[in-house]
Amino acid sequence: MTETKGAPRSFQEIILRLQSYWAGKGCAVMQPYDMEVGAGTFHPATTLRSLGSKPWAAAYVQPSRRPTDGRYGENPNRLQHYYQYQVLIKPSPPNLQELYLGSLEAIGVDMAMHDIRFVEDDWESPTLGAWGLGWEVWCDGMEVSQFTYFQQVGGHDCHPVSGELTYGLERLAMYILGVDHVMDMPFNDPDALIPLSYGDVFKQTEEEYARWNFDVAxxxxxxxxxxxxxxxxxxxxxxxxxxxxxxxxxxxxxxxxxxxxxxxxxxxxxxxxxxxxxxxxxxxxxxxxxxxxxxxxxxxxxxxxxxxx
Amino acid sequence: MPDLLIELFSEEIPARMQARAAEDLKKRVTDGLVEAGLTYAGAHALSTPRRLTLALEGVLDHSPTVREERKGPKVGAPDKAIEGFLRGAGLTRDQLEERDTPKGAVYFATIEKAGRPAADIIAEVLEDTIRNFPWPKSMRWGAGSLRWVRPLHSILCILSAEDGAEVVALDIDGITSGNTTRGHRFMAPDEITVSSFEDYATKLKRAYVVLDPAEREAAIWQDATNQAFASGLEVVEDKGLLAEVAGLVEWPVVLLGSIDDEFLELPPEVLQTSMKEHQKFFSVKNPKTGRIEKFVTVANRETADNGATILAGNQKVLSARLADAKFFWENDLRTAKSEAGMSAWVDNLSNVTFHNKLGTQAARIDRIAALAREIAPVVGADADLAEQAARVAKADLSSEMVYEFPELQGLMGRYYAEAAGLPSAVANACEQHYSPLGPSDDVPTESVSVAVALADKMDTLTGFWAIDEKPTGSKDPFALRRAALGVIRLVLNNDVRVRLDSVIDAHLLRHEMAQNGDDPVATRLMQDMLTEIADHGVFGSAVRTVLDAFDGDLPKHIEQLKEQLPDVSRDLLSFFHDRLKVFLRDQGIRHDVIDACIAMDGNDDLTLLVKRARALEDFLKSEDGTNLLQGFKRANNILTQAEEKDGVEYSYGADKKFAEDDTEKALFDALATSEGAISSAIEAEDFAAAMGSMAALRAPVDAFFEAVQVNSDNEVVRRNRLNLLSQIRKVVGQVADLTRIEG
Missing domain, CATH: 1.20.58.180 (Class II aaRS and biotin synthetases; domain 2)
Structure with missing residues (x-):
């Protein structure tokens, strides 16, 4: 694994660093599932693979859709289409918290300067018949990830237990890059031949989908x-x-x-x-x-x- | 004697569970040790987000040896009996002792249980404690089956004495005990070896861990107030938040931050709620203006820039949150000030289900408005205002702010009602009609608020009774006990005189109409019954009047209603009585005293009922009261026995002319005086006077029993005396049913 130093400069660099980090920790880096889902958990690499006794380790980006969160691209933090980064390791390794903190360092969070906290937040998905115990992880008061030990999925007890990490990529990246409005965030490198912002890529689609989701579907x-x-x-x-x-x-x-x-x-x-x-x-x-x-x-x-x- | 130190080191324990868990650890371990004979001199339990710690001082190094002596069969008893005895005692025959007893020679066995080393006992007790720990929620992790609140990483367990420390050996599903722990997750993550509690506490402090939650709380509070004071401000006290925040950090670092000017005009409650719920910030206010101007956040580490990066991050998160709140506030104000005002929100509530069997919020508001109007005159409120208040009181449930912060319901209603220019009594009722929420919450006193608060709670209670969703055991998902207590406190605090019976009956009918509104005939009948109840009070006679006048086939569910409603109504009233008993018990009124008063007419008028109960409680505490009660019980027992034996009821016809003894005559006179005095006192609701008149009976009753044998050989005299006793029962019975008093 190549150790990237310094602060990342774009949204995609953060994603690339996470991919490289978790690949280095032995995860199968998978691709997004090719269907519309509400969260990375729905990917069969999480939902189904967290069941049964076979060991498993996967990491992937999952585009996620929450139609009710659409704000026509105007709200600085809310999107109907956004990205989650998802890690699932079964059985959960004893050093999962340290592995997770290492991933934050990999994307440029300096542990010596920031305040990282594990705050109780039990996860439940009524649609998946799933629940687990864990935390939301705070960085300087902002929720940057969800950390869950799966106890039950689809009504089945998880044996062994999977450790699941979910990063809300836009929010995390905005914080690391110091951006106040998601649409202003550099998507690729700001010095690229054709620099693109998140807005260049997604502003129009947010409008189109918000209109369709709310009024036309x-x-x-x-x-x-x-x-x-x-x-x-x-x-x-x-x-x-x-x-x-x-x-x-x-x-x-x-x-x-x-x-x-x-x-x-x-x-x-x-x-x-x-x-x-x-x-x-x-x-x-x-x-x-x-x-x-x-x-x-x-x-x-x-x-x-x-x-x- | 050695000291014991235990630390269970895990991933982050939820803040709300730490204190309880530390106590549970202490209790389970010390109970287990003591049960095994291992006593100790002192114990204290501590916790941080990552550890539960228990320190015991002066633990015995061995449990004491226990000797038990057992008596066995006689010498010469059959071998089988002796062998059985030996098996039970775990001994051989040569270990038995023969002793002479008055019944001959008998075998005795002395069983000696050797004491065990402390370490063995501790290991067993701790393992049992860990495996059966009462976490409110626990989990498994990895491939194991052990349960803990979050993954358990290490167990420190040492017995330390002056000559050194020994590890108490323990292996729980691969987690072996040792004498090491770790410091702060980020500031001192390395392993630390410890040899005693003092050593442990000192080294942890050096490793940036404050072990004692009380010490963390005190440090946070002191630092926060100092920093605020330096800016001429003060921290808004919040004990719950303080405890929670102290449970989120091992090394608290207090940071004072600013709120952007653009948010300072938000209502202080909105700022406070948003900061507390989302960010766990303390609010810092200007004591002169009451405005919240800054916040305090507590970080879990020191940094090279003295927290500047951390504070900037927190400030940024807060601004995003408050931008949302401001957006909601401004949108809501626009709606409230618009022409339609809050009625647009109320209309919206017709799309919101309150409960699938009880209809929409809008339907609920209609019922509450009707009831508030009805109750208004009783509590001295203007009926139009009460109705108006009831109609807008829940409008804020449709507002954006309350959608975001449900705990601000009511309060936002007040702000928006004020913005809409509604009368202040209406605006206040928006906020106060939810009160009181608990046994110590303030009770509204403004008449319009009282009317709406009562109507709201009565609608909820009758509704859930009508659909048979009553609380059972510990399950009370709709907080009906709290609602009933709310009614009780509203009535008592405001001296409200209302017959709950008729309110319950009328409102049960309204629910019935809402649920069976399709049949016009039935609806008309129920409407007529409602009018009758309003005029004459109770359901029974209202039904009779209406149905007598009805000509035609009775709709089926009216038939059912006639059968069932009185039972439902009675059941709800007795639920009120049960809650009242609990409430008054906390105020020192005995449950049997309340029972004695509940047995009387008019028990649905809670104010009257409590007045009576208080007077009776006082009376029974007096010497006259205690003695009269004894006299009454004696009279009642004799009478009841005689009635049972003779198969008749002695209730009439005592005549002074058959009285033989002077004390008997005196009792006749006293009863005649008291009867009138008591009944007029009761009429005037002067229970103290009624008790006074009852007290006057004490001497004649005592004298009577002293001098007279009731069961005389002369049948005429006997019957007359029994009828006299019945007279006592009747006169005293005007005040309360003393047969229900215990003792």
Whole structure:
């Protein structure tokens, strides 16, 4: 691993340094999942791989979408599309806190000058039927990461326990780069031939998506998509474990889980459109959770889920 | 005798759990040691975010040897019996002793349990403590199955004496005990070897760890107030925040920071809440203006720039937070001052569900407004104002500020109502109608606030009773006990005279109408019943009047309503009585005294009920009271026994002309005097006077029992005397049901 010295100069440099740091610590550096998700946790490299007994170590950037957080690119800190950096190691190593602090140093946080604190914050995802204990990590009073020891995912006890780190990349980068408005943040190096700011890359898309999310997305179509994803998920999981064509035992946990991800994102869009009442909300969350549980049940019966062949 | 030092070193323990955990460690370990015979001279428990520490002084180095003697079978008893005895005692026959007893020679066994070294006992007790520690929430980590609040990294456990320290050997799922710990995570992370508690505390302080939470709190508070004082300001006291902040740092460094001028016009509560909830900052105010101008944050380390970078970072985070708050405040004020004013927010509440069986917030507000209007005259409030206040009191739930900071509900309502130019009684009610929230919270006294506060709580209580969601055991998700206590305190503090029965009945009906509003006939009937209750008080007669006048097929659920509502209503009233008992018990009124008063008519008028109970409590404390109670109980016992034996009720017809004894005649006279005096005192609600008249009965009752045998051979005399006793029961019974008094 190349040790990069000095303060990073751009958003992408922070990402690159994290990639390099965690690669150096033995993580498989993965790529973002190719579906719309609300958080890095939804990536099957976290949700599914935190289940079962097989050791695992992965790190990746995950573009995440939260339609209700759209502010047309005007709010200095809020975006409907943003990036999370996600690390998952199973079993959680005893020095995970030190590894994490090392990653902060790698991106230019000088531990001798800053005040880093682990403040109680237990994590729960009602849609994934998952929870864990941990902290939000503060740097000079600002939350820069979420640090969680997974206890349960998809209704299954985690054995062994995974340690999960989630960095909110924009906020963290703004702090390190000393930028007050996300759109002003240098995306690539300020001295590059064509310097680009975060706004150059994302200001327009924030506007476009905010308008679509809040006012235009066709709710009837979305409602139908939700039902379809739910039905498809069940249909996939109802298949015989033995594939009639190849004669192999193939449990389609991942394709089923894709439908769960889809349902979850459609629900978020419906929520942003304001067509889900408070009482319905709970019911929808419950339906997504039921899918997540079924997918988790299926995954633990696969080889990657620790099922002995 | 050696000292024991234990430190359990882990990843960061939630601040709110540290103090309790330190105490639990102390209790579990010391209980375990004492149970095993290992006593100690002194114990104290300490905690930081990363460690729980227990220091015991003067621990025995061995548990004492215990001898137990057991008596066995007789000498010459069958072998089987003797063998059984030997097995139980764990001895062989030659170890038994023969002793002569009055019943012949008997075997005796002396079982000796040798004392055990302290280290062995400590290791067992500590392992058991760690494995069964009562954390409110615990977790597993890595591949192990041990549970702790966060991963447990090391166990320091040493017994130290003048000649040195020994490690108490312990291995819990691979974590072995030792004599080392670590200092501050960043400032002194290296391993430290310790040999005693003094050594440990000294070395930790050198390694930037203040072990004692009280010392950290004191240091933070002193430094914060000093720094504020130097700027002519003062820190807003907040004990809870202080304890929390002291639980977030091992080496507190206090930093005083500024709030940007543009945020200084925000209401102080908004500044304070935002800083406390999000950043755990103390507010620092100008004592002259009351304005919050600065903040104090507590860092966990010293830096080369004396905290300048840390403070700048914190200030930046705060500005982003306050920019949000300011944005909400300005948007909200615009709405409040607009033409539609707060009614736009109220309209919005028709889309917000309060509870899926109890409808929307808007429907709830309608009910509360109707009830506030009804209660208004009783509490001396203007009915229009009370209704108006009830209609806007929850409007701020739609505001952006309350969405962000739910704990500011009510308070923001007041600010916005003032901005909207509403009358001050209305604005105050917005804030105060949630009160009182706890047993020591201030109780509103302004009549409009009282009316809305009562209506709000009664609506909640009757609503959850109507849908049968009552508190059970420790579960009270809708805080109904608190609501009932709120009603009790509002009524008592303001001397409100209201018959809760009819409020409950009427409001249960309103809930019924809200839930079954589809049937026009039923709705009309319930509307009529409401009018009847308003005129005549109670449900039973209202139903009779309305249904008697009704011609046609009774809707089914009206039929049900007639059956069920009285039970629900009674149940809710007795819930109030239970809460009242708890409340008054804390004020020194015995539960049986309250029971004796609850048994009387008018027990739904809580003010009257408590007046009666207080008078009775005082009376029973007096000598006359104690004696009269004995006399009453004696009369009642004799009477009850006689009634049971004879199968009749002696309730009428005592006649002075059959009285034989002078004391008997005197009692007749005394009762005649008291009966009138008591009933007119009760009529006038002068319970002290009623008790006084009751006290006057003491002497004649005592004299009567002294001189007279009730169960006379002469049947006429006996019956007359029993009827006289019944007269005592009746006269005294006007005041309270003394049969319920214990002792």
């Amino acid at each position: 066709n709710t009837e179509v979305l409602l139908r998509h939700f039902e379809e994803a739910e039905a498809e998920c069940a249909a996939i999981l109802a298949q015989d474990h033995i594939d009639p064509k190849t004669g192999k035992r193939i449990i389609m946990a991942h394709p089923a889980y894709d439908q769960c991800i889809k349902a979850s994102h459609v629900f978020n869009l419906l929520d942003a459109r304001g067509v889900i009442s408070v009482t319905e909300r709970q019911a929808y969350i419950g339906r997504v959770r039921a899918l997540a549980k079924q997918c988790a049940d299926a995954f633990v019966q696969t080889e990657a889920g620790g099922h002995a062949a």
